[in-house]
Amino acid sequence: MLTISRMKSILTPTLSAFTFQLPKTTHLALLTSKSFPCNPNPTTTLLPLKPTTLSPTCSIHSIQSRDVHMEPATLPPEFPGEIHVIVGPMFAGKTTTLLRRIQSESSNGRSVAIIKSNKDTRYGLDSIVTHDGAKLPCLALPDLSSFRQKFGLDAYDKLDVIGIDEAQFFEDLYDFCREAADNDGKTVIVAGLDGDYLRRSFGSVLDIIPLADSVTKLTSRCELCGKRAFFTLRKTEEAQTELIGGADVYMPVCRKHYVNGQVVMEAARTVLESQNIPCVSYA
Numbered sequence: 001m002l003t004i005s006r007m008k009s010i011l012t013p014t015l016s017a018f019t020f021q022l023p024k025t026t027h028l029a030l031l032t033s034k035s036f037p038c039n040p041n042p043t044t045t046l047l048p049l050k051p052t053t054l055s056p057t058c059s060i061h062s063i064q065s066r067d068v069h070m071e072p073a074t075l076p077p078e079f080p081g082e083i084h085v086i087v088g089p090m091f092a093g094k095t096t097t098l099l100r101r102i103q104s105e106s107s108n109g110r111s112v113a114i115i116k117s118n119k120d121t122r123y124g125l126d127s128i129v130t131h132d133g134a135k136l137p138c139l140a141l142p143d144l145s146s147f148r149q150k151f152g153l154d155a156y157d158k159l160d161v162i163g164i165d166e167a168q169f170f171e172d173l174y175d176f177c178r179e180a181a182d183n184d185g186k187t188v189i190v191a192g193l194d195g196d197y198l199r200r201s202f203g204s205v206l207d208i209i210p211l212a213d214s215v216t217k218l219t220s221r222c223e224l225c226g227k228r229a230f231f232t233l234r235k236t237e238e239a240q241t242e243l244i245g246g247a248d249v250y251m252p253v254c255r256k257h258y259v260n261g262q263v264v265m266e267a268a269r270t271v272l273e274s275q276n277i278p279c280v281s282y283a
């Protein structure tokens, strides 16, 4: 049986330090106890291991032999990328923060681009616009996987920073951010809603937290009492998750007013549903 102390010996720093001096020819997948009985290659020296009672063949010896080279499928870029995530309810300043960070990167001489979801047609498709009216040009796309092609492959290679607004609408957010930062060395700044109007996780925004260098949760002001607002209340009776809109449909609220408001809205939705009354806004 494999004991804990034995397992530790496989994972010692010695192995990882040693691995990089190994010849590049043998793949780990080739190392089976069948194909690799005790001294796999007479010209290489096995690491001095304590004798093992594990098996008459030497799969563990094999893993620590000089023939192993753990070459990753794709080499990481010379300068690794970064992922920064900005979340919060509506009207919290997510787009404003994204815009400022992008402007600051640009004035530091870095090449920047902004993507937003083409689902958000509130202010046209060629710019991201804050609720205060500040704006920057952007590319509006149905998904992130089309960005490289649309932006141009050469232009993409030269790009340092990618801003993503309305991230909750992109299904391929996780894969795009991981590849852009890990493989392509990009700094990715993502702004989006962490929760929908029912405070459920929205799209893939929360999925990228484990990939992130930093996460910023912003708050707004409760429209009903002025306290800090963590949530977005929908003021209309529509129940679908995705519903594009601004202050006409949504308001930022504190916990107390979210709970109160939600009770009122749920009651109104139920009554309207039972009476089959068409859309009414409670704004």
Ligand SMILES: Nc1ncnc2c1ncn2[C@@H]1O[C@H](COP(=O)(O)OP(=O)(O)O)[C@@H](O)[C@H]1O
Pocket: 088, 089, 090, 091, 092, 093, 094, 095, 096, 097, 129, 130, 131, 132, 220, 221, 223, 247, 251, 252
């Ligand atoms: N209830 C509100 N209705 C309309 N605008 C608001 C409201 N609360 C705050 N704002 C404005 O919205 C700005 C933030 O806009 P923006 O950056 O677009 O937010 P987000 O992207 O988080 O929705 C605030 O600086 C404030 O001036």
Ligand SMILES: Cc1cn([C@H]2C[C@H](O)[C@@H](COP(=O)(O)O)O2)c(=O)[nH]c1=O
Pocket: 089, 090, 091, 094, 095, 120, 166, 192, 193, 195, 196, 197, 198, 232, 241, 242, 243, 244, 245, 246, 250
């Ligand atoms: C809460 C909530 C919001 N939306 C939509 C409404 C807006 O079009 C965007 C959020 O924009 P902002 O930049 O954060 O102000 O998302 C939605 O579709 N569903 C929701 O539950």
Ligand SMILES: [Zn+2]
Pocket: 222, 223, 224, 225, 226, 227, 253, 254, 255, 256, 257
């Ligand atoms: Zn409140």
